Amino acid sequence: MSAPKLRHRGAILALQIGILAAILMTWETAARVRVLDPFFFSQPSLFLARAFTWLTNSGPLLGGRSIYEHLLVTLVETAGGFGLGVAFGVAAGFLLGRSEFWSRVFNPYIQVLNALPRLVLAPIFVLILGIDERSKVALGFTLVFFIVFFNAFRGVREVDRHIVNNARLLGANERQLAWHVLLPSAMTWILSSLHTSVGFALVGAIVGEYMAAAKGLGWVISQAQGNFDSAGVFAGMTILCGAVIVIELFVNAAERRLVRWK
Amino acid sequence: MAHASIVLENVTVDFGGYHALQNLSFGVPEGQFAAIVGPTGCGKTSVLNMVAGLAKAASGQVRCGGRLVDSVQCSAAYMFQQDALLPWKTVLENVLLGPLLRGAARRDAETLARHWIARVGLKGLEARYPAQLSGGQRKRVAMAQALICGLPVLLLDEPFSALDAQTRVLMEEELLTLWQEQGATVLFVTHDLEEAISLADRVLIFSAGPGSRLKADYRVDLPRPRNVVEARFIPGFMDLYRRIWADLKEEVLASHERSKASA
Ligand SMILES: Nc1ncnc2c1ncn2[C@@H]1O[C@H](COP(=O)(O)OP(=O)(O)OP(=O)(O)O)[C@@H](O)[C@H]1O
Ligand SMILES: [Mg+2]
Numbered sequence: 001m002s003a004p005k006l007r008h009r010g011a012i013l014a015l016q017i018g019i020l021a022a023i024l025m026t027w028e029t030a031a032r033v034r035v036l037d038p039f040f041f042s043q044p045s046l047f048l049a050r051a052f053t054w055l056t057n058s059g060p061l062l063g064g065r066s067i068y069e070h071l072l073v074t075l076v077e078t079a080g081g082f083g084l085g086v087a088f089g090v091a092a093g094f095l096l097g098r099s100e101f102w103s104r105v106f107n108p109y110i111q112v113l114n115a116l117p118r119l120v121l122a123p124i125f126v127l128i129l130g131i132d133e134r135s136k137v138a139l140g141f142t143l144v145f146f147i148v149f150f151n152a153f154r155g156v157r158e159v160d161r162h163i164v165n166n167a168r169l170l171g172a173n174e175r176q177l178a179w180h181v182l183l184p185s186a187m188t189w190i191l192s193s194l195h196t197s198v199g200f201a202l203v204g205a206i207v208g209e210y211m212a213a214a215k216g217l218g219w220v221i222s223q224a225q226g227n228f229d230s231a232g233v234f235a236g237m238t239i240l241c242g243a244v245i246v247i248e249l250f251v252n253a254a255e256r257r258l259v260r261w262k
Numbered sequence: 263m264a265h266a267s268i269v270l271e272n273v274t275v276d277f278g279g280y281h282a283l284q285n286l287s288f289g290v291p292e293g294q295f296a297a298i299v300g301p302t303g304c305g306k307t308s309v310l311n312m313v314a315g316l317a318k319a320a321s322g323q324v325r326c327g328g329r330l331v332d333s334v335q336c337s338a339a340y341m342f343q344q345d346a347l348l349p350w351k352t353v354l355e356n357v358l359l360g361p362l363l364r365g366a367a368r369r370d371a372e373t374l375a376r377h378w379i380a381r382v383g384l385k386g387l388e389a390r391y392p393a394q395l396s397g398g399q400r401k402r403v404a405m406a407q408a409l410i411c412g413l414p415v416l417l418l419d420e421p422f423s424a425l426d427a428q429t430r431v432l433m434e435e436e437l438l439t440l441w442q443e444q445g446a447t448v449l450f451v452t453h454d455l456e457e458a459i460s461l462a463d464r465v466l467i468f469s470a471g472p473g474s475r476l477k478a479d480y481r482v483d484l485p486r487p488r489n490v491v492e493a494r495f496i497p498g499f500m501d502l503y504r505r506i507w508a509d510l511k512e513e514v515l516a517s518h519e520r521s522k523a524s525a
Binding site: 160163167169171173176180185188261 | 392
């Protein structure tokens with residue numbers, strides 16, 4: 001990386017921080033002079049202080065758990081929904097992508113299921129699976145599955161004809177073709193949607209917790225809201241933002257490793 | 263290296279009503295190096311595809327080594343006109359793919375692949391991905407990938423058209439050396455008449471499409487082993503070139519007129 005580029009980077013980061021500070025300061029001022037009602041909008045000094053208290057107390061605070069325990073619950077649910085969604089999405093996309101016949105048979109079902117706003121399934125999952133982690137994993141799964149499925153399907157379908165022919169002539173049988181050509185092609189599509197899928201897994205976990213749960217970050221936010229504690233809501237959201245940034249860092253690293261060849 | 267003759271009998275190729283080739287017949291005996299020349303769009307690639315078993319003739323037969331070609335050929339190496347390297351594999355992985363898929367041990371395949379990469383002049387680039395190579399370098403990887411298996415039939419579709427003149431001569435020499443070692447039957451498509459004459463035993467001229475057929479069939483009686491550059495200075499070369507060019511020019515012009523008329 002050349003020196004001017006580095007300087008550029010520093011400038012960008014400085015501006016990004018500056019913009020955040022400006023927003024927070026405007027918000028704070030607006031709340032103090034009552035342009036914004038702190039009852040609804042809280043104010044940065046309050047909710048940042050709350051988040052700080054939560055983060056510095058590792059003892060039980062909220063519902064008998066520390067904020068770290070809640071965060072962990074949410075992250076485990078996210079990972080569960082994401083992992084299952086990817087596994088089944090890849091498998092289904094791969095199988096249907098290989099078979100013209102079955103992809104036609106399943107086409108209307110997939111279209112309808114995909115069009116359905118799957119968040120409405122949250123209460124049903126709670127009924128079937130209970131209010132613990134499993135119902136949140138299930139919700140995240142239904143969100144992630146379709147994204148991964150469609151991308152794997154396209155990856156298998158739209159692999160370059162010449163590459164397939166080349167591999168066949170080089171001696172690939174069906175299994176080898178799947179391993180050396182179709183799977184890598186599907187992977188590139190799946191990876192392009194990695195950010196979206198991880199995001200949706202998190203949405204599944206948070207929304208599920210928000211609707212019915214006894215722990216997790218979504219539950220913390222919904223509790224605060226139930227107590228008209230807007231500082232608690234925003235503090236929860238601040239911590240959620242931090243978690244998202246960390247997750248994104250991991251996703252970026254994974255992406256860079258897996259599509260080195262691009 | 264038996265059973266590698268190529269025979270096309272009354273082959274017609276149909277693309278939804280458009281007959282690219284009509285009643286095309288020719289045969290290439292085992293071990294012969296045949297160049298195919300013809301105006302663009304006349305069906306040269308289609309012929310290679312049929313011999314490789316990737317495309318089917320609407321009517322007529324394609325035989326390879328006496329056997330009817332009805333599915334993907336395992337005795338033919340094919341260097342495609344388009345880029346067909348696996349973009350997610352490195353140069354090394356691309357080149358060792360053929361032996362690996364055909365059951366060689368990974369270590370042996372790798373040793374062989376390194377040898378071939380050096381042979382096409384890409385030593386040191388083993389760990390690059392195709393996206394990190396120039397067009398000419400990619401062509402050379404494709405060449406190593408196709409030739410490494412030492413198959414009895416070689417199908418080469420404008421293999422050297424993306425190379426600079428110097429590299430091109432090197433690769434042509436390499437191909438001739440290899441062919442002399444292995445004695446494969448070669449179908450070599452090119453637009454470059456000089457290249458066709460200096461490499462091949464025989465030059466087949468296709469007529470302009472639609473309904474392209476074999477317009478002319480020239481034997482090249484230049485002595486072997488040949489040096490690609492020096493062959494061009496052998497007395498018979500220019501004479502042959504002029505005669506073939508006269509035939510080819512007619513077809514190129516006809517093709518051009520037709521495409522203008524339909525535009
Ligand atoms: N999949 C296809 N569908 C419809 N027409 C096709 C298809 N493939 C080839 N053609 C047509 O068939 C004819 C022969 O094509 P082919 O690729 O064999 O030509 P070619 O001789 O290799 O040309 P070039 O020298 O430009 O590579 C062309 O007119 C082309 O437009
Ligand atoms: Mg062609």
